[in-house]
Amino acid sequence: MAAPKKGRRAPANQGHPGRTLILVLIAMAALVGGMFSTGTLTPRLGIDLAGGTSFTLAAQNQPGKPNAINETNMNTAVSIMERRVNGLGVTEAEVQKQGSDHIIVNIPKGTDAKQARQQVGTTAQLAFRPVLTTTAGTKTPEPKPSPSQSGKNGKGSGEQATGKDSGKSASPSPSASSTAQGRAVTDALKKPSAPPSASGSTKPSAQPTPPAPGGADIPPALQKQLGALDCSTKQSRATAGEQAANAKPSDPVVACKDDGSQKYVLGPVGVEGTDVKDAKAVFDSQQGQGWIVQMDFTSGGGKKFADITGKLATKTPPQNQFAIVLDGAVVSDPRVSERLNGGNATISGGFTQQSAQDLGNMLSYGALPLSFKIDDETTVTAALGGEQLHAGLVAGAIGLALVVVYLVAYYRGLALVALASLLVSAILTYAIMTLLGPAIGFALNLPAVCGAIVAIGITADSFIVYFERIRDEIREGRTLRPAVERGWPRARRTILVSDFVSFLAAAVLFIVTVGKVQGFAFTLGLTTLLDVVVVFLFTKPLMTLLARRKFFSEGHSWSGLDPKRLGAKPPLRRRRTAPTQTKEA
The missing domain is CATH 3.30.70.3220 (Alpha-Beta Plaits)
Known part of the structure; x- marks a missing residue:
């Protein structure tokens, strides 16, 4: 039988430690480079610090x-x-x-x-009301009804409500409701049976004749209020909004556009804000409408919305519009060209990303069960939080210094590995928290700083577990290189179990708490995950490389791995050679 070939074989699980270290350095450089490229060099601070x-x-x-x-x-x-x-x-x-x-x-x-x-500070009573008439937001001293001059009344809104299943139009058909801001794109506008000049509807709710500029069938009292209303000032808009918000849902009201550009006479509430199940801003790249707002209604709200849009679709501008009223102010007034069934609708026309997101937020989170008013608005200073942060950082620095002294005194050369790992963990934590500010709005508050300080102990504990496993292997008589590899699986299990418990506690704390405590939980969870990354991808490969160096492999007295100092027993080494001699014999 041929003798087995003798050759060098790397210890198990050794892998390519140099490549792993290079990967970590590249990740650090990318994160730091991201900080400089975005111009964000410091974390975003919470209200208690900033x-x-x-x-x-x-x-x-x-x-x-x-x-x-x-x-x-x-x-x-x-x-x-x-x-x-x-x-x-x-x-x-x-x-x-x-x-x-x-x-x-x-x-x-x-x-x-x-x-x-x-x-956030508005009372947020949301409702959908039909538009009876609309005109410029400035005060009109004396209305001038004239069939040939309609001003705003002769135009539709730049925003349009459509159903999600509405057909696409390759070239928009001209209509009286098209504007430079937004255009109709539904099949209903292309139907020849619905000309812009008249509805031709025989339904009892439809108007037999086109509405006059002042609005058809509007009580004189409301017409007088409309003429006297001046939406160009903030105070007048607030007064009109309060009156409209306190009116009964069954009563028509006079209201202003939130920017003061228009004023309206609005009919009774057709759909309550509580009937909106969800609303979100979406960029429409298929039909080229740009930013749109998609709405989903509850089952009852979908039926109400279908009824009111069915009635509005038979009318002419501006009575084919419905106003989305928030706290008595009109935030949007899309026009309707067809009955919208299915419990969903899309509002399109001239939105920017910000305006679409704002409207989506108002529709999604606008209907509160109570009315609120702002009793007080104050500016919070960061003086007290700054003093507490300074005291916390001083305490953290003292604690870190004591940890360093202990590591150097007890582990000697191995302390360099621990300090390098702590430095890598600190750089990764700082860079990620800085980049999370503009990315998801993460803000660093005092509890979050406490979580980062607590994480220093968790990270140092992982290094100590690994170092002690290596030293145990040396005590049993093994040399450094096999001790590094044999001690790793046992240390790895302990580190994973410990970090899993810490991360689980942070996750539960984040879920069941609110406010500042969530900052502590988030930071603790983040640093716990980074501890696993640093130990696996930096500390272990670095120890594998250092085990090849003479200073550590030969057990220098200042390496922290001196066999004599650790109490290694030579007889264990002699027993290791017996199996090899038996195999050779």
């Missing part, structure tokens, strides 16, 4: 609902406001109930406070 804006909202009873302020409705309002904050791309904001009828919303610095106030 300051911000605080709103105090007071709940109010609605007409006909004297007992609406209760714990269930308040909790529902808090939940909806949290979703609206997330819809703005804001994180680390605090939405919490205070007492029985107040809600406090704290938004970190760097967020558009005006936009937050409009979407």
Whole structure:
């Protein structure tokens, strides 16, 4: 029998440590390069560190609902406001109930406070009302009815509501409702049976003749209010919005466009905001409509929406429009060209990404079970948080220094491996938290800083577990290179179990808590995952390479792996050679 060939064979699981280290360095360089390319060199700070804006909202009873302020409705309002904050791309904001009828919303610095106030601080009573007539937003001292001059009344809105199953049009047909801002693209507008000049409908709800510029069948009192209303000032818009929001759903109202450009006479509420199940902004690349807003209604809301759009589709501008009213102000007034069935609809026409997202957020999170008013709005300073952060960083630095002293005194040369691993973990953590600010709106607050400091101990613990496994193998009489490879599987299991428990605790804490505690849980979970990455892809390959160096392999007294210092027993080494001699014999 031929003798087996003698040759060198790398220890099991050794792999290519140099390639792994290069991969980690490339990842670090990419993350740091991303920081410089985006111009974001520091993490985004939370409200306790950077300051911000605080709103105090007071709940109010609605007409006909004297007992609406209760714990269930308040909790529902808090939940909806949290979703609206997330819809703005804001994180680390605090939405919490205070007492029985107040809600406090704290938004970190760097967020558009005006936009937050409009979407988060509004009372958010959402409704869909049919448009009876509309005109310019300025005050009209004396109406001039003239069949040949209609102003705004003769034009449709630049926005249009269509069903998701509406057909596509290669070239939009001209119609009276087309504008430079948005054009009709549904099959209903191309039907010859629906000319723009008249509806020809015999339904009782349809108007027998085209509406006059002042609006058909509008009570004189409402016409007088419309003429006297001036939407060009913020105060007048707020007054008109409050009156419209407090009106009964069955009463027609006078309202302003949210930007003051138009004023309306609106019919009774056709669809409540609570009937909207979901709404989102989507970019339409197939039909070329640009940014659109897709709405999904509840089963009952879908039937109501189909009924009101069926009636509006038979009318002429502006009475073929419905107004989306938020807190008594019209945020959108799309026109309708067909009955929209199926419980869904699409609003298109001249949207930018921001305006489409704003409207989607209002539709999704607009219907609160209570009315609120802003009792107080204050600017939060970061002085106290800055002092606490300084004290926390000093404490963290002292703790880190003590850890370094202990590592050097006990592990000597191995302390260099631990410190290098800690440095890599710190760079990765800082770069990722910095990039998460503009990416998902992550903000670093005081609890998050505490989570990062706690993670130092978790990461150092992983190194210690691995080092002790290697030293145990040396105590049993093995040399360094096989000790590094044989100690790794046992250390790996311990590290994974420990990190899994830490990550599970962080995940549960993140799910069941809100506000600042979530910052602590998120940072703890992130650093725990990075600990696994650093130990597997940096610490282990680095130890494999150092085991080939004479300083460590021969057990220098300052390497931390001296067999004599560790109490290795030579008889164990003699027993290792016996099987080899037996095989040779």
